[in-house]
Amino acid sequence: MKKNLLALLTLTVSLSYAQQKQPDLFQRYRPILEKGTLAQKDSLANVLFSNAKNFKTEEEYRSTINILRALANEDKMEALSSIAKKKYPKGSLTRDAYITDVFYNAEGSAAKEKAYREVTKKWPVKNFPEQELTYDYLLANLAGTLAKEGKSTEAVTYLGQMQERFWRGNGYLPVGQTLLAAGDTTAAAPLLKTAMDDAYYYISLPEAEKDNKARFASMGYASSMSSYVGILVNRGSYAEALDLIEKAMTVAPAQADGLATVYYKSLMGTGRKLEAYNVLTKLYAKGQFNVEDDLKQLYAELNGSMRGYERFNATLKQELVESIQKHIKEMETYKVAPSFELLNLKGEKVSLASLKGKVVVLDFWATWCQPCIRSFPGMQAAQAEYKDDADVQFLFINTWERDKEYKKNVVSFIEKHNYPFEVLYDDQKDPQTGQVMAGKFGVQGIPAKFIIDAEGNIRYFLTGSTPNVDYIKLEMKELIEAAKKPYKAPSAS
Structure with a gap:
């Protein structure tokens, strides 16, 4: 047969x-x-x-x-x-191999510039019509390296050579944020404004004219807006900042959450304290606990004292917990987790069977996956909260790496960021299907997280990420504590 x-x-x-x-x-x-x-x-x-x-x-x-x-x-x-x-030899496959093997592995701006010149000499962009984006990727990457080395003039020069307007914000924004973090507001501001203006152009197009490029470009609006308006807020230009934000809220109401921080600061700066307080309350109730100092200040000013604040604060946190509990209901599942035995960074075998009796949190990730990495500070905080709980184990499953030297890269990444994670390599293929463990778990995109109960059953599955550390801590706590309890099948409606 x-x-x-x-x-x-x-x-x-x-x-x-x-x-x-x-x-x-x-x-x-x-x-x-x-x-x-x-x-x-x-x-x-x-x-x-x-x-x-x-x-x-x-x-x-x-x-x-x-x-x-x-x-x-x-x-x-x-x-x-x-x-x-x-x-x-002069085709795109050879070019792309050179880019992957030489350009992206080059360390430092000098080596990257040399590799970039080699690419444009051997494979000039004019020979590859409709592939300008490939070269824009290189320009953005090179500019990012230059920015990290403090070479803002050179970084801006290379960014200026980018050709695809719908994508250039992806080069301008990170470089602008890098320069901003280094205190170079003068160089950062025009880059961030360009990224913001480009995103606004695409987001304000009539719906019938929005293709995939426009939708992609629109996604960066909140980030570029927040960064640029942040400069205005720090300069005390609150009215100008507020005008931009309220314009954004009109054309892109769905991005309100991403603009909330600069919005409340602009409202405070222009004396619209009650509105600022309302925005702050919503932020805090979503787990943004880092705004508490401003919330306290406005609470005292609007109420005349701090009386009742602790009860108010507890109510907001309880509302958040209840919201998370409702949210995780959507992630519920119940099926036996595929067994596995994978190697950790030390070359030691770790199996799911050896962890029976513990709640296991699996986090599938890759070094190239920015959403994965964005959630790591929150996952680190969640793991720290359970460091004394012998019945809970976090495992970070490195999967879908694209580089032959992935093991070396993973070790370097973990050591560089000093993450205290138990990392396993997902590179053991199933002899029947050829799948790695991510495939056996049904993972189709990362980050992907599974909460497995003490009996080895998957109780929760979630995808996506957030940089909000406090929210991740609370969400993980609810998921883990729910998985500790005996499973109850949903009642028939």
Whole structure:
């Protein structure tokens, strides 16, 4: 039966491959990519690799390499990449390999500048129409490195060469924030204003004109607005800041949360204290406890004293807890967690079976995943809260790394940030499916967190992240404490 299935698959692939575009190929082989056995995946990889001898274009190589990557067949992926690079030395595959291997691994601005010049010399942008974004990525990365080294003039010069307006805010914003953190407001302000103005342009387009590029550019509005308005607030230009914020609230009400901090400060600065107090109260009730000093100040000014503050504060926190409890109901599940035995940074084996009797928090992450990293301070705080609880174990599962030197990079990342995490490498493939553990858990995007109870059952599953440390602490506490309790099946409505 298996031989017949593989023979049929081989024939099907051979007959139809040349006519299929990449999205069609992915769609055609999706069942095998997602649920196929290891034997089926290996057979598909063999067929695709064999068909490469008939390829006439670089795009055919790229499409097949991407499918081999999805099949996690690194040997054939690298072999085919090597063939393609020799066949198309001035093509995009060779260029992209150089960018990955040389440019992104270069340390320091001098090495990155040298690599960038090499890219633009061997693979000039004019030879790759509609691929300007690839070069914008390099410019933004190089500018970011220069900014971290305090070379603001050079950083701004490279940013000025970016061509894709919808994406340039992703280069301008982090560089502006880096310069701002270093105290270089003069260089930071125009970058942040450009990022803000670009995002505003896209967010204010008529709905019928908003394509995916416009929607992507719009997402950065709150961040760029907050950073730029923060400069105005620090300068005492509260009225100007308030005008910009209220304009933003009109065209992008969904971004109100991201602007709340600069909004209440601007309201305070212009004497609109009651409105500022209302914004502050909402912020605090969402777990932004770092605003408490300002909340106390306004409470005393508006009420004439601090009488009743503690009760008021406790009420806000209780409302937050109740909101989290309601929210985590949406994350509830109940199924046996896949077993695993993975290596930690010291090379020691850690298995789920060895942790039976404990509540286990799994956090799937990667060094390239900014949302993952953004939540780490909060996860560190949550772990610290349970450091004396022998019945709770946090495990940070490093997965989907893209670099061959990922183990070295992971160790370097953890040591650099001094995170006291138990990190496991998710690189042990299932002999039947070829999946790593993330796949066995059904992870389709990271960060992804699972709360497993003492009996080895997944009780909660959540995705996404927030930089709000206090909120993460409270959310994790509710999840962990709920998982400690016996499972109760939802009552029939």
